[in-house]
Amino acid sequence: MxxxxxxxxxxxxxxxxxxxxxxxxxxxxxxxxxxxxxxxxxxxxxxxxxxxxxxxxxxSLEAIRELLDLSDHPHRPCLEADAIARRQLKQVEQRLARLEALRIELQRMVHECSGGQTADCRVLEVLRDHSECLTDHDEIGA
Amino acid sequence: MxxxxxxxxxxxxxxxxxxxxxxxxxxxxxxxxxxxxxxxxxxxxxxxxxxxxxxxxxxSLEAIRELLDLSDHPHRPCLEADAIARRQLKQVEQRLARLEALRIELQRMVHECSGGQTADCRVLEVLRDHSECLTDHDEIGA
DNA sequence: GGTTGAACCTCTAGTAGCTTGAGGGTGTAA
DNA sequence: TTACACCCTCAAGCTACTAGAGGTTCAACC
Incomplete structure (x- = not known):
């Protein structure tokens, strides 16, 4: 115990x-x-x-609830568990792609920082000017 | 207006x-x-x-607060903005590495699913047996 | 048997970054 | 003037926990 x-x-x-x-x-x-x-x-x-x-x-906890439920019923077809896993894989792949785009933009910002005054700071400039942005509009909650 | x-x-x-x-x-x-x-x-x-x-x-909103503050003071050195961006880049790189490990494990799960009953479901089996896991113990809130 | 101290208990509130809803007021065009 | 899209405030809800207050229990040692 x-x-x-x-x-x-x-x-x-x-x-x-x-x-x-x-x-x-x-x-x-x-x-x-x-x-x-x-x-x-x-x-x-x-x-x-x-x-x-x-x-x-x-x-997510909700997905886990479903998976546990499936796991408790060993004779049901496993299509559902598979679907949950595939959904999860898709989400992970999407997040990976977005994070990779972010990494590139951040790296560009950091590499171009000259170390002078904030007035000339490349980091702030990039944030100010969205037109140079590589990422889409929708991604925030990653 | x-x-x-x-x-x-x-x-x-x-x-x-x-x-x-x-x-x-x-x-x-x-x-x-x-x-x-x-x-x-x-x-x-x-x-x-x-x-x-x-x-x-x-x-984060807190980081943005700092960046906005820096942006409001164009004559301060931009080291801080640079540090915030570097911190962010590092976080993104760490998340990328972890997500990539997850992607591999999920892909393995999904590819090995035979489509039979949940009793033989590879997805559930992998989740049950932590010893096959590639990821570390600490990562959850990704 | 008594005493210590770590580990346990419940309950409430806080975290980030919003989102949703109720119940009502405003602005503008036909 | 009437319709209706848009705006207002305030409160509560979301995920997945985490932290803390204030009190109780367990197990080991003397």
Whole structure:
């Protein structure tokens, strides 16, 4: 039986995050000691590891909820899980492309900075003049 | 004189976002009509364009606040602006590296999906088994 | 058995960067 | 004058946590 603290250490999660996952129904309510402290078994450890791994891959909590649901029903077709993963892959690829464009623009800004006064600063100038911008209009929340 | 709506259209911003920027002091309080509606001039247009461009490049609102401040003082040395841009570039490069690792892992998951039942689903299996994971433990909030 | 101290508990509020909604007022063209 | 698109404020909601206050429990040591 694991305390919440050791479960946290084993999975690289913060204690509060585990309680948060329980609160939003992603983790089940665990057993408790007489004094009211949570105690976890291996099932919960696996489930939390699954969640954390999926989070590291950038899946949203909602996507993870779906994936866990699929994982609980081993005889359903796996098309859905595949679709979720493909969606995620597409998002990652889009983010990569945008970040790459940003990197190029930032690098250009930085390389051209002459180190003089802000009046001549290339960084500020580029930000001021959108016409030199390589990126599209829509990308912000990356 | 621009209404808030036309300013929004010109800069690709939402009306509410402009009011939000005003609320947190990033945009100045504009003039108003007798009826209390906001009216903007070219200075505000430039400032908002600057903000949006910087946001597209991934700068935080706090960083933008600093950049705007520097931009308002043309005779100060531009080292600070340069430092902010370099910091941003570094972050972008780190994110790129992590996203690339994620892309590889996701692609592997998706390519190995056989399209059968969830019991044999490669996507779920990979998520379950962290030992095959290529990524480090720390990355989540990307 | 008593005492310590780390780890646990609940609850509330805060973070970034907006977005949405309710409920109502304004500006302009026909 | 009437229609209606646009504007106003204020409050709450979003994701995915994180931090803190104020109090309780567990396990080890003496």
């Amino acid at each position: 694991l305390t919440i603290g050791s479960l946290a250490r084993k999975t690289g999660t913060k204690v509060q995050t585990i309680r948060y996952y329980e609160q939003i129904g992603l983790m089940p309510e665990p057993g408790r000691t007489e004094g009211g402290q949570r105690r976890y078994g291996d099932d919960e450890l696996d489930r939390l590891a699954f969640i954390r791994h999926a989070r590291q891959l950038g899946f | 621009l209404t808030i709506g036309s300013l929004a259209r010109k800069t690709g911003t939402k009306v509410q976002t402009i009011r939000y920027y005003e609320q947190i002091g990033l945009m100045p309080e504009p003039g108003r009509t007798e009826g209390g509606q906001r009216r903007y001039g070219d200075d505000e247009l430039d400032r908002l364009a600057f903000i949006r461009h910087a946001r597209q490049l991934g700068f």
